Amino acid sequence: MGRHLQIELEDVYFRYEDTPALNGISLKVYEGETIGLKGDNGSGKSTLLRLLNGLVFPDSGRYLLGGNEINGKAMRDELFAKSVHTKIGYVFQNSDTQLFCGSVREEVEFGPRQMGLSDEEVWRRTEDVLKMLDLEKIQNRPPYHLSGGEKKKTALASVLSMNPDILMLDEPMNGLDKKTVEWLTGFMSLWKKAGKTLIVATHDENLLYETADKVIELHEGKII
Ligand SMILES: Nc1ncnc2c1ncn2[C@@H]1O[C@H](COP(=O)(O)OP(=O)(O)OP(=O)(O)O)[C@@H](O)[C@H]1O
């Protein structure tokens, strides 16, 4: 594992209108690390992941990704924003807000197409990921006709087809059956072995302590 500093937060504050959500977060993540995020409901885990994915920006403090500052101004540059979204794969806590295409297959194809890959490469990646997640049989179904677990798997598939460097999962095991939980646990250790970075927010203590190199606990938007 290279000790390459990949993510750095310096005293980051963020609030939603009248709700403070992140209150002075400083954090360093090195390439290849697996970080577990825990904390009570409302402690700021999902907000922290949103910020790390460039969906919201610090009100004060700084966020550096690979040495580049991520803020509203930087993300208005379409190419830069695209590079950030290609680098980080993010599976939302709520799959309904993540899925928007007409079918499972289109969800999986969307990212690779956006990346400008050839039709052949898009097809290859889509086939691989559909097979890997056992989604072939439901590939033509619209996402709103799926079960909760199937939606989660589709969201994960749509992220994995982009082959990101960093994976961020928000409560990934929610709603998944035993077989899929086992698959995802195995997948996370392969991800780690491949030297890729993983940040997982979860209430699942087993997942935290078996998979993570480091566990970070949030309380009222602060690391404790
Ligand atoms: N879109 C939003 N608008 C306003 N306030 C929000 C929004 N999303 C979250 N909050 C508030 O921000 C704080 C942090 O919420 P967040 O979703 O980050 O917590 P969490 O740790 O992910 O919780 P959970 O374990 O329930 O998923 C909470 O006080 C929450 O009510």
Ligand SMILES: [Mg+2]
């Ligand atoms: Mg959350």
